[in-house]
Amino acid sequence: MTHNDLLPGELFxxxxxxxxxxxxxxxxxxxxxxxxxxxxxxACFRHYLGQDYLFLIQFARAFALAAYKADTVPDMRHAMRxxxxxxxxETRVHISFCAGxxxxxxxxxxxxxxxxxxxxxxxxxxxxxxGDLLDLHVALSPCILGYAEIGAWLxxxxxxxxxxxxxxxxxxxxxxxxxxxxAREEAAYIDDLMARRGGEGRFQDLVKTFRQATQLEIAFWxxxxxxxxx
Amino acid sequence: MTHNDLLPGELFxxxxxxxxxxxxxxxxxxxxxxxxxxxxxxACFRHYLGQDYLFLIQFARAFALAAYKADTVPDMRHAMRxxxxxxxxETRVHISFCAGxxxxxxxxxxxxxxxxxxxxxxxxxxxxxxGDLLDLHVALSPCILGYAEIGAWLxxxxxxxxxxxxxxxxxxxxxxxxxxxxAREEAAYIDDLMARRGGEGRFQDLVKTFRQATQLEIAFWxxxxxxxxx
Amino acid sequence: MTHNDLLPGELFxxxxxxxxxxxxxxxxxxxxxxxxxxxxxxACFRHYLGQDYLFLIQFARAFALAAYKADTVPDMRHAMRxxxxxxxxETRVHISFCAGxxxxxxxxxxxxxxxxxxxxxxxxxxxxxxGDLLDLHVALSPCILGYAEIGAWLxxxxxxxxxxxxxxxxxxxxxxxxxxxxAREEAAYIDDLMARRGGEGRFQDLVKTFRQATQLEIAFWxxxxxxxxx
Amino acid sequence: MTHNDLLPGELFxxxxxxxxxxxxxxxxxxxxxxxxxxxxxxACFRHYLGQDYLFLIQFARAFALAAYKADTVPDMRHAMRxxxxxxxxETRVHISFCAGxxxxxxxxxxxxxxxxxxxxxxxxxxxxxxGDLLDLHVALSPCILGYAEIGAWLxxxxxxxxxxxxxxxxxxxxxxxxxxxxAREEAAYIDDLMARRGGEGRFQDLVKTFRQATQLEIAFWxxxxxxxxx
Numbered sequence: 001m002t003h004n005d006l007l008p009g010e011l012f013x014x015x016x017x018x019x020x021x022x023x024x025x026x027x028x029x030x031x032x033x034x035x036x037x038x039x040x041x042x043a044c045f046r047h048y049l050g051q052d053y054l055f056l057i058q059f060a061r062a063f064a065l066a067a068y069k070a071d072t073v074p075d076m077r078h079a080m081r082x083x084x085x086x087x088x089x090e091t092r093v094h095i096s097f098c099a100g101x102x103x104x105x106x107x108x109x110x111x112x113x114x115x116x117x118x119x120x121x122x123x124x125x126x127x128x129x130x131g132d133l134l135d136l137h138v139a140l141s142p143c144i145l146g147y148a149e150i151g152a153w154l155x156x157x158x159x160x161x162x163x164x165x166x167x168x169x170x171x172x173x174x175x176x177x178x179x180x181x182x183a184r185e186e187a188a189y190i191d192d193l194m195a196r197r198g199g200e201g202r203f204q205d206l207v208k209t210f211r212q213a214t215q216l217e218i219a220f221w222x223x224x225x226x227x228x229x230x
Numbered sequence: 231m232t233h234n235d236l237l238p239g240e241l242f243x244x245x246x247x248x249x250x251x252x253x254x255x256x257x258x259x260x261x262x263x264x265x266x267x268x269x270x271x272x273a274c275f276r277h278y279l280g281q282d283y284l285f286l287i288q289f290a291r292a293f294a295l296a297a298y299k300a301d302t303v304p305d306m307r308h309a310m311r312x313x314x315x316x317x318x319x320e321t322r323v324h325i326s327f328c329a330g331x332x333x334x335x336x337x338x339x340x341x342x343x344x345x346x347x348x349x350x351x352x353x354x355x356x357x358x359x360x361g362d363l364l365d366l367h368v369a370l371s372p373c374i375l376g377y378a379e380i381g382a383w384l385x386x387x388x389x390x391x392x393x394x395x396x397x398x399x400x401x402x403x404x405x406x407x408x409x410x411x412x413a414r415e416e417a418a419y420i421d422d423l424m425a426r427r428g429g430e431g432r433f434q435d436l437v438k439t440f441r442q443a444t445q446l447e448i449a450f451w452x453x454x455x456x457x458x459x460x
Numbered sequence: 461m462t463h464n465d466l467l468p469g470e471l472f473x474x475x476x477x478x479x480x481x482x483x484x485x486x487x488x489x490x491x492x493x494x495x496x497x498x499x500x501x502x503a504c505f506r507h508y509l510g511q512d513y514l515f516l517i518q519f520a521r522a523f524a525l526a527a528y529k530a531d532t533v534p535d536m537r538h539a540m541r542x543x544x545x546x547x548x549x550e551t552r553v554h555i556s557f558c559a560g561x562x563x564x565x566x567x568x569x570x571x572x573x574x575x576x577x578x579x580x581x582x583x584x585x586x587x588x589x590x591g592d593l594l595d596l597h598v599a600l601s602p603c604i605l606g607y608a609e610i611g612a613w614l615x616x617x618x619x620x621x622x623x624x625x626x627x628x629x630x631x632x633x634x635x636x637x638x639x640x641x642x643a644r645e646e647a648a649y650i651d652d653l654m655a656r657r658g659g660e661g662r663f664q665d666l667v668k669t670f671r672q673a674t675q676l677e678i679a680f681w682x683x684x685x686x687x688x689x690x
Numbered sequence: 691m692t693h694n695d696l697l698p699g700e701l702f703x704x705x706x707x708x709x710x711x712x713x714x715x716x717x718x719x720x721x722x723x724x725x726x727x728x729x730x731x732x733a734c735f736r737h738y739l740g741q742d743y744l745f746l747i748q749f750a751r752a753f754a755l756a757a758y759k760a761d762t763v764p765d766m767r768h769a770m771r772x773x774x775x776x777x778x779x780e781t782r783v784h785i786s787f788c789a790g791x792x793x794x795x796x797x798x799x800x801x802x803x804x805x806x807x808x809x810x811x812x813x814x815x816x817x818x819x820x821g822d823l824l825d826l827h828v829a830l831s832p833c834i835l836g837y838a839e840i841g842a843w844l845x846x847x848x849x850x851x852x853x854x855x856x857x858x859x860x861x862x863x864x865x866x867x868x869x870x871x872x873a874r875e876e877a878a879y880i881d882d883l884m885a886r887r888g889g890e891g892r893f894q895d896l897v898k899t900f901r902q903a904t905q906l907e908i909a910f911w912x913x914x915x916x917x918x919x920x
Contacts, residue, residue, distance in 0.1 A: 057303060061820075064297030064306070067313065068355075069590050071665060073287060073339075076294070080313060083297065087306060109303075115909040118902060119809035125298075126812040129819055130529050130751075132592040199659020205531060212808060219805040291590075299820050301895060345679040348672060349579035352586040359589055360521075360759050362822040429889020435761060442578060449575040517763060524757030524766070527773065528815075533747060533799075536754070540773060543757065547766060569763075585758075 009187025011194045012145055014203070015138065015210040022214045026142065027150050031221035036154045038165035042101075045167065047227035049098050051117045051220075053108040056094060058121030060086040062140055065125060069133045078189065085182075097169070116223035120216035127209055134193040138206045141190055142213045148183030151175035239417025241424045242375055244433070245368065245440040252444045256372065257380050261451040266384045268395035272331075275397065277457035279328050281347045281450075283338040286324060288351035290316040292370055295355060299363045308419065315412075327399070346453035350446035357439055364423040368436045371420055372443045378413030381405035469647025471654045472605055474663070475598065475670040482674045486602065487610050491681035496614045498625035502561075505627065507687035509558050511577045511680070513568040516554060518581030520546040522600055525585060529593045538649065545642075557629070576683035580676035587669055594653040598666045601650055602673045608643030611635035699877025701884045702835055704893070705828065705900040712904045716832065717840050721911040726844045728855035732791075735857065737917035739788050741807045741910075743798040746784060748811030750776040752830055755815060759823045768879065775872075787859070806913035810906035817899055824883040828896045831880055832903045838873030841865035 016023050031048070034040035060083050067079035095105050120143075128136025151174025154160050162168060173179060198206075246253050261278070264270035290313050297309035325335050350373075358366025381404025384390050392398060403409060428436075476483050491508070494500035520543050527539035555565050580603075588596025611634025614620050622628055633639060658666075706713050721738070724730035750773050757769035785795050810833075818826025841864025844850050852858055863869060888896075 057306070060306060061298050061300070064294050064300075064309070067294030068291050068298055070291070070294075071590075073317075076287070076290060076317060079294070080310075080317065083310060084314075087303075087310065112905075113902065115806070115809050115906055118813050118906065119805050122812040122816040123808050126816045126819070129589075129816070130531075130592075132590075132595070135592070196661045196665075197659070198661065199657070201656045201658065205656075212803065215802075216805055216808065301820075342675075343672065345579050345676055346575070348583050348676065349575050352582040353578050356582040356586045356589070359586070359819075360761075360822075362820075362825070365822070426891045426895075427889070428891065429887070431886045431888065435886075442573065445572075446575055446578065517766070520766060521758050521760070524754050524760075524769070527754030528751050528758055530751070530754075533777075536747070536750060536777060539754070540770075540777065543770060544774075547763075547770065 009145075009184075009191050011138075011190050011198075011206075012141060012187045015141070015207060018207045019211040019214055022211055022218065023142075023146075026214050026217045026221070027146055027153065029218060029221040031224045032150055032154070033159075035167040035170065036157055036160040036165075038161045038167060040167065041227075042166065043227040044224050046101055046103060048224035049094075049101055049103055050108045050111045051114050051223065053091075053094055053098065053103075053105075054111060054113050054117050055121055055220075056086055056091050058117075058125065059140075059143070060091075062121075062124050062128060062136065065128050066133060066136055069128070069136065071133075075133065093173070097173075100169075114223050116216070116219045120213065120220055123213060123216055127213075131209075132197055134190070134197045134202070134206070135209055137186070137190045137193055138209050139213045141186060142210060142217050144186045145183050146214070146217060147174045148180055151179060239375075239414075239421050241368075241420050241428075241436075242371060242417045245371070245437060248437045249441040249444055252441050252448065253372075253376075256444050256447045256451070257376055257383065259448060259451040261454045262380055262384070263389075265397040265400065266387055266390040266395075268391045268397060270397065271457075272396065273457040274454050276331055276333060278454035279324075279331055279333055280338045280341045281344050281453065283321075283324055283328065283333075283335075284341060284343050284347050285351055285450075286316055286321050288347075288355065289370075289373070290321075292351075292354050292358060292366065295358050296363060296366055299358070299366065301363075305363065323403070327403075330399075344453050346446070346449045350443065350450055353443060353446055357443075361439075362427055364420070364427045364432070364436070365439055367416070367420045367423055368439050369443045371416060372440060372447050374416045375413050376444070376447060377404045378410055381409060469605075469644075469651050471598075471650050471658075471666075472601060472647045475601070475667060478667045479671040479674055482671055482678065483602075483606075486674050486677045486681070487606055487613065489678060489681040491684045492610055492614070493619075495627040495630065496617055496620040496625075498621045498627060500627065501687075502626065503687040504684050506561055506563060508684035509554075509561060509563055510568045510571045511574050511683065513551075513554055513558065513563075513565075514571060514573050514577050515581055515680075516546055516551050518577075518585065519600075519603070520551075522581075522584050522588060522596065525588050526593060526596055529588070529596065531593075535593065553633070557633075560629075574683050576676075576679045580673065580680055583673060583676055587673075591669075592657055594650070594657045594662070594666070595669055597646070597650050597653055598669050599673045601646060602670060602677050604646045605643050606674070606677060607634045608640055611639060699835075699874075699881050701828075701880050701888075701896075702831060702877045705831070705897060708897045709901040709904055712901055712908065713832075713836075716904050716907045716911070717836055717843065719908060719911040721914045722840055722844070723849075725857040725860060726847055726850040726855075728851045728857060730857065731917075732856065733917040734914050736791055736793060738914035739784075739791055739793055740798045740801045741804050741913065743781075743784055743788065743793075743795075744801060744803050744807050745811055745910075746776055746781050748807075748815065749830075749833070750781075752811075752814050752818060752826065755818050756823060756826055759818070759826065761823075765823065783863070787863075790859075804913050806906075806909045810903065810910055813903060813906055817903075821899075822887055824880070824887045824892070824896070825899055827876070827880050827883055828899050829903045831876060832900060832907050834876045835873050836904070836907060837864045838870055841869060 031040065031044070035045075063079050063083035063086055067076050067083065070076040070079055095108075098105075098108065124136070124139040124143075127139040151171060154171045155175035160171065165171075261270065261274070265275075293309050293313035293316055297306050297313065300306040300309055325338075328335075328338065354366070354369040354373075357369040381401060384401045385405035390401065395401075491500065491504070495505075523539050523543035523546055527536050527543065530536040530539055555568075558565075558568065584596070584599040587599040611631060614631045615635035620631065625631075721730065721734070725735075753769050753773035753776060757766050757773065760766040760769055785798075788794075788798065814826070814829040817829040841861060844861045845865035850861065855861075
């Protein structure tokens with residue numbers, strides 16, 4: 001079974017191929033590998049978790065933007081479900097997950113946003129505003145589809161340590177059926193948008209968006225490796 | 231009991247006073263009066279209902295825009311609730327109400343948007359995009375607060391005919407506690423936004439927005455009085 | 461020589477065909493015909509001129525939006541030239557033209573925007589914001605390309621009265637080489653955008669945008685026929 | 691003579707005080723100090739110059755956004771002048787300046803945008819879109835006003851080396867009358883916007899925007915210190 005089987009979107013497959021070096025640097029990042037081996041310093045993980053909370057809030061805004069940008073009622077409902085999922089389900093899962101790591105919601109809400117968090121989130125929002133719904137979803141896709149791929153890879157990788165790996169619940173969350181289904185839907189949705197709003201003429205610009213978004217995901221992992229002192 | 235008691239928002243009260251002629255032309259429009267007396271031709275009401283369905287879809291986009299524009303998580307949740315209310319509750323109420331008037335959802339969804347429908351909805355969306363959350367909500371407010379005032383006025387007006395008035399359910403919907411509560415919250419919300427994002431320097435611009443939005447509501451009633459032939 | 465020779469844009473030609481009834485209602489509107497015969501009441505023309513001034517200001521914002529939405533430096537320069545043309549050249553031509561009709565700039569700037577003016581301008585801005593640069597230019601195109609077609613048609617029409625027609629300078633302005641060149645460029649530009657950002661899948665949505673924009677142009681002429689009393 | 695005399699804007703002075711630590715970290719950054727002493731490695735400066743070219747293109751879009759967001763014709767003209775200045779004058783100055791450093795325009799245009807470049811530029815654009823014209827200009831101001839302060843400080847600082855300092859033309863550009871005048875106007879403009887669209891209730895949010903933008907400027911200098919290998 002290949003990752004393509006997991007996430008068989010046609011546009012996503014083409015975008016990933018076009019940016020395979022950046023994609024590998026993102027999905028096989030040191031931060032990710034050390035989650036797999038359990039070697040990641042816990043201060044790094046905590047730093048990442050706090051910023052990821054702030055990330056989710058901006059991500060919910062991206063789905064609100066998608067609802068605004070929708071041309072059809074089904075697109076609006078799709079975006080509204082996305083927003084509700086992020087703001088309710090995912091944020092709650094995140095908060096309860098973080099509680100296990102000693103991070104409370106008010107603590108996370110009070111954190112200053114790191115430049116790397118601002119960078120990716122504002123990039124997605126701005127690209128989506130300047131472009132259309134397809135540009136927006138292509139900018140979003142490295143996050144959703146990348147995490148699903150990372151989860152699936154780590155779950156299958158023989159180097160992944162299971163016993164005593166404090167990050168196992170994180171791996172299992174992103175390798176789980178539920179998240180894989182979210183990713184599958186996202187891949188299908190960008191194929192649908194490509195059919196409705198795309199055309200081969202757009203492909204190179206979409207590659208650029210996908211690459212830049214992927215590079216900003218790499219910078220987000222880089223940030224995770226450098227927790228603030230103290 | 232005055233309308234101010236019903237809707238005691240301070241900013242709303244000031245905006246309405248500043249535009250009292252347009253406000254009266256909107257809330258005491260012939261279309262409204264004929265709803266009260268039951269004299270409105272049913273073709274006019276049906277024409278209005280169909281366009282109001284298309285209006286609601288765009289209105290839901292305005293709440294999506296508010297969620298995008300939110301600076302805080304409570305503002306995001308507020309907007310998300312507004313969007314859900316419009317797209318789920320209100321649209322469903324509208325659809326079942328319209329069914330009683332012989333209008334099915336697919337029929338309404340297939341109607342071309344009338345210029346008057348495009349005018350008000352795009353005005354709100356565009357004003358909200360160019361300005362901030364306060365500009366957006368001031369542009370929205372004549373709709374929510376005006377309908378509550380119209381409902382309350384018709385319900386209390388001695389000229390309103392109750393027996394055999396086919397529009398009585400419409401009056402009761404907008405005069406009801408539930409809708410009044412929606413309006414009360416909206417009035418409180420724009421006061422809150424004025425405190426957080428306003429300043430006396432903005433008042434004249436907000437009056438202009440409120441007046442233009444009110445004029446576009448008047449044009450919407452005018453449209454209602456002119457159903458397409460056939 | 462046909463209008464297609466004048467404005468040979470491929471996308472424009474297809475859009476116009478797809479909406480030929482609305483397009484005819486716009487370009488052969490009573491307001492237009494009476495400009496040709498000179499029978500249009502001067503109060504109507506003055507009403508139109510004042511609103512057209514307010515229209516131009518919003519139109520300049522549409523080019524600013526195009527500059528914001530640009531993906532490339534040439535697109536940015538193209539939009540910036542459009543904005544400069546509207547805000548400097550066209551507005552100045554308009555002001556000096558209006559002076560001949562007894563309308564001063566401060567007078568026009570103080571006019572309230574008519575609902576029909578708000579409707580078309582906000583529709584263009586909002587469609588352009590929600591969609592992409594192609595959606596924006598398709599929404600703009602009925603104005604630029606329609607006026608060029610109207611000018612060319614009136615200039616060639618045997619019913620057009622030349623002697624003593626107070627509207628002859630208006631006809632000559634829009635039939636002139638300079639404006640035809642603006643229209644030719646716009647037609648070529650939307651073809652270029654269609655190649656870069658389009659795809660057959662978008663065509664029906666673009667038709668919808670073109671039709672709605674054309675209907676709002678019709679409503680603008682309707683407004684012209686109904687000057688305010690006094 | 692203090693910097694306040696140079697840039698006497700009231701809002702800017704308050705914002706800078708509220709963020710004085712971040713402001714100092716930005717304006718007295720190692721990159722800046724090494725420009726003053728001439729010790730900055732030339733590879734760092736070249737790296738910065740290339741990214742600054744890409745920065746300017748996005749900055750021009752921010753002025754286009756300001757023109758779109760303008761409520762008045764003078765605000766539109768102000769923004770259009772800003773856009774023209776950035777896209778024509780500043781970009782040309784930058785290109786000819788870079789030519790002296792062996793960087794051609796096509797070379798710079800082909801550079802990938804660094805995450806730090808994307809971060810600040812998209813932050814400004816997105817903050818400006820979500821908020822209003824005041825939010826947009828407060829997000830822009832650390833760039834314009836910071837560079838003027840840096841120029842003035844370096845020009846006056848006894849540690850600044852003049853003989854044989856390859857960066858002296860850069861210092862003189864930002865310390866010069868022309869750029870100081872640009873900064874003075876920007877400071878006056880945000881005061882004007884604060885009077886028209888502000889209110890004390892907005893101050894804390896504006897501080898947040900100013901601080902985040904300043905932090906992204908710090909990250910931009912950090913990037914300058916780390917040129918790509920090779």
